[in-house]
Amino acid sequence: MKKKYHDGNIAAAFMLFPSLVLLIVTSIYPFFWLFRYVCYDYNGFAAYFTRTYNFTRMLSDTTFWWSVVHTFEYAGLKLVIIIPLSLLIAVLLNQGMRGTHTFQTIFFMPTVISAAIYSLIFSFIFAVFNGPLNVALQSIGAIKTPVDWLGNAKIVMYSIIIVAVWGGLGNYMIYFISGLTSVPDEVYESCRIDGANAFQTFFRITLPMMSPILKVILMLAITTAFKDYESIIVLTNGAPNNRSHVMFSYIYNLIFASSTTPQIGYATMLSIVAALIIGIVTALYLFFARKLDNVV
């Protein structure tokens, strides 16, 4: 009996092994590698020790700090639009109407497409000269001259948000629908008997009852919004004049842009700062979510 148990341990170790190797090689090792070149000027071939230069350079790097501002702008705008919109759609789809399944399937579809590919598609739709969006808006008279959706510094962030909302909406809709179905039907039944209207039911009953899952969804939404950059790389790659750079797209260009020498040491410095910023935002959110819990 004892031997059998022992056998199981060895088997378990072997079975855990592939996943553990993946974790160590693809997640843990690169993370600790980051700290190796923080104080170096490293171009991929040779590394020079530069003491605190990377840090002082970061402090005076306005492009980076603007990209931090843009990250907050992007995340804030995306959340403000995508969360209420997906919640609204989830509530509408939870009424047991005809066609619910078809609508769900359509709204969720963008999430299975590569962000790189749908961003490319949107860059066609946003085309200045006779792009579908410009033509459509001109024909209904909303705009007089074609708009440069991705080239105009004032508009570019909104265009990126449109793409992000299109691509991410389905995810949050599905999360909300699963949250809504966790509220038992009897609760709604008794609300109706008490004479509550749709809005009262939603704000007084549905939302509070969903609050645990709502917190998880918001947490996911915040962390994803802060680390999005793939779509920006394809759509604008920071253009015009760095107006659309978020932290990670700026860092990506420091290492992998083909036109300049890679500045890997400096990029690791910025990556650590970016990760810290996201960590602080997440911690603040968790803190306030708990505070809110005590109040309600």
Added chain:
Amino acid sequence: MVKSHAVLSGKDKVIRCIIFVCLTLFSLLMLYPVVYIIMGSFKENAELLLGGTHILPRHFVLENYVQAWKAANFARYTFNSIYISVGVMLLSIFATSMAGYVFARKQFPFKELLYSLYIAFMFVNVGSVTLRPLFELAVKVKMNTSLLSVIFISAGTGQATYMFLARGFVQSIPKEIDEAAKIDGCSFFQIYYRILLPLLQPIIATIGVLSFRGGWNEYIMPLVFTMSNDKLRPLTVGVVMLKGSGDGTAAWNIMFAGATISIVPIILIYIFSTKHFMNGMIAGAVKG
């Protein structure tokens, strides 16, 4: 889901009608980019460049696909995409179903610590900079000239969610089944292989479609790994690469065809396994 079919008043009916129309209009907006690119891939380049809101092509041509397939190397890209996604799928199923089983059924020291390590690294995100050490490592072990490194990294960075799914599913299977098998002489591995694996099929299907999608849609990572090696590029990289190339507008039709080749298979898979995609997303979010 069976909802009560109560008799609706006239006012309710009108409201429902309005909601239905709004949702229909909205879903047309959501569908537009996809329909636009698929229909556009059958247009002539001249018509594409002319732009406008016409969805249907004036002349229906297959020329774009022929060009993309032959001249622009898309046959190679498509093969690479399939190779990567199937590889990621198999590796993910293999690694995470076993790890999920061990985490669900075995007690060992530092188990919770190890488990939280998986969660922690799912949330710690330092962006693309981690691709640099991985690339250097791949060069060192001479894996930078094969797509195996891409498969390995994609499976590794996505595995946490799948492992939670597998673990949760194993936990939902009564332990008595294990014990019965043990009495019948099954070892720890045999319980997994003979007894649980057949029962795990639904969750393996979910992990399969989600990881296949993950591999198929990977962009930044294969871009970095195939920077100097055109032959290894998957569809996502190959198509988007055309945007930056000097040809510019001349390659629009090829980009349309390429984008269509890239999105249609995954949409078809999605339509036939909608449930797996949606349930996987929900379970992953709630448990993770």
